[in-house]
Amino acid sequence: MTDAAAIRPQDRATTPRPRRLPQGLLKWVGVAPFLIFAALFLILPTLNIVVGAFQTPDGGFTLANIAGLFRPEIARPFWISIQLSFVTATLGCLIGIILAAAVTRGGLPKGLRDGMLTFSGVASNFAGVPLAFAFIATLGRLGLVTVIAKEVFGVSLMGLGFNLISFLGLTLTYLYFQIPLMILIITPALDGLKREWREAAESLGATGSQYWRMVALPILWPSLLGTLALLFANSFGAVATAMALTGSSLSIVPIILFAQIRGDVLQDPYLGYAIAFGMIVITGIANVIYIVLRTRAERWLK
Numbered sequence: 001m002t003d004a005a006a007i008r009p010q011d012r013a014t015t016p017r018p019r020r021l022p023q024g025l026l027k028w029v030g031v032a033p034f035l036i037f038a039a040l041f042l043i044l045p046t047l048n049i050v051v052g053a054f055q056t057p058d059g060g061f062t063l064a065n066i067a068g069l070f071r072p073e074i075a076r077p078f079w080i081s082i083q084l085s086f087v088t089a090t091l092g093c094l095i096g097i098i099l100a101a102a103v104t105r106g107g108l109p110k111g112l113r114d115g116m117l118t119f120s121g122v123a124s125n126f127a128g129v130p131l132a133f134a135f136i137a138t139l140g141r142l143g144l145v146t147v148i149a150k151e152v153f154g155v156s157l158m159g160l161g162f163n164l165i166s167f168l169g170l171t172l173t174y175l176y177f178q179i180p181l182m183i184l185i186i187t188p189a190l191d192g193l194k195r196e197w198r199e200a201a202e203s204l205g206a207t208g209s210q211y212w213r214m215v216a217l218p219i220l221w222p223s224l225l226g227t228l229a230l231l232f233a234n235s236f237g238a239v240a241t242a243m244a245l246t247g248s249s250l251s252i253v254p255i256i257l258f259a260q261i262r263g264d265v266l267q268d269p270y271l272g273y274a275i276a277f278g279m280i281v282i283t284g285i286a287n288v289i290y291i292v293l294r295t296r297a298e299r300w301l302k
Contacts, residue, residue, distance in 0.1 A: 046280065052273030065274035074256065074275065081236055081253040082282075084167065088174040089231035093224060095175070096182025097190075104190045117187065120180035127177050132244035135173050139164050165246045173245055174238065178231050185230065189223040189297060226293030233286035237279065253279055 056062045068074060103113040138145050141158065149155045163169060193216055201211040217224075239254030248255060253275065260272035 053277035085235040092178030120183040123180040128240035129244040222293040222297035226290040229286040229289040233283040
């Protein structure tokens with residue numbers, strides 16, 4: 001036996017093996033980028049806003065910033081934003097569930113369902129400056145629909161009192177992404193309605209309207225209320241679309257906060273923290289309601 005062959009087993013025994021990461025640690029490696037991203041861009045900024053809402057310029061504790069939210073120039077935009085969010089969420093839910101029910105339970109071709117869901121996935125994320133420009137080009141003073149209505153049908157939308165840069169105009173614009181979002185969320189709930197439930201209702205003599213009123217809607221009610229809360233939060237936090245469409249002509253909370261961040265109006269950064277804190281509280285409550293009701297709805301549809 002050669003010397004090399006004699007020492008080879010010894011080399012294998014003394015060669016250090018590479019250390020492997022513990023299995024428990026490996027499980028966290030994949031999710032680490034998400035946790036870091038959430039901490040840097042969500043958790044830490046939120047904590048900074050919450051702390052700043054109760055701080056004075058010298059770092060002391062105060063409730064004056066929160067009390068400033070009840071000043072008329074701040075409370076009024078909050079109330080307008082709440083009204084706008086509630087109206088768009090309600091209309092989005094009503095129109096969205098009708099469209100979703102038509103393509104899922106109405107016996108329409110499968111291709112129409114796939115096309116609507118695809119469009120809803122795109123439209124629910126279409127917002128900001130492009131959406132504002134699309135509505136200005138369609139319903140603005142020189143928009144396509146406005147010109148056609150006046151030159152072809154002799155109807156002046158402006159003469160009828162319609163103004164795109166108004167509460168009504170912003171409501172129509174928000175519905176463009178609220179309705180598709182409702183369709184995407186409520187469609188799985190509609191698919192979860194079992195055929196046996198309808199057959200049982202029909203065997204007992206129930207009509208189609210009675211089935212929806214007495215069986216389907218009570219089951220879907222938690223999903224509907226949860227989606228309403230989610231649409232409310234989605235509308236309440238929208239800023240880019242409103243800013244691009246109305247500028248400062250319609251005072252809603254996101255626009256007031258945006259102006260505060262830029263230092264154009266209030267010139268009080270700690271009041272700005274309080275405004276952001278108020279928005280966090282309202283949207284947080286809406287999201288908690290959505291999560292609770294969504295969990296309850298999933299129990300019914302399992």
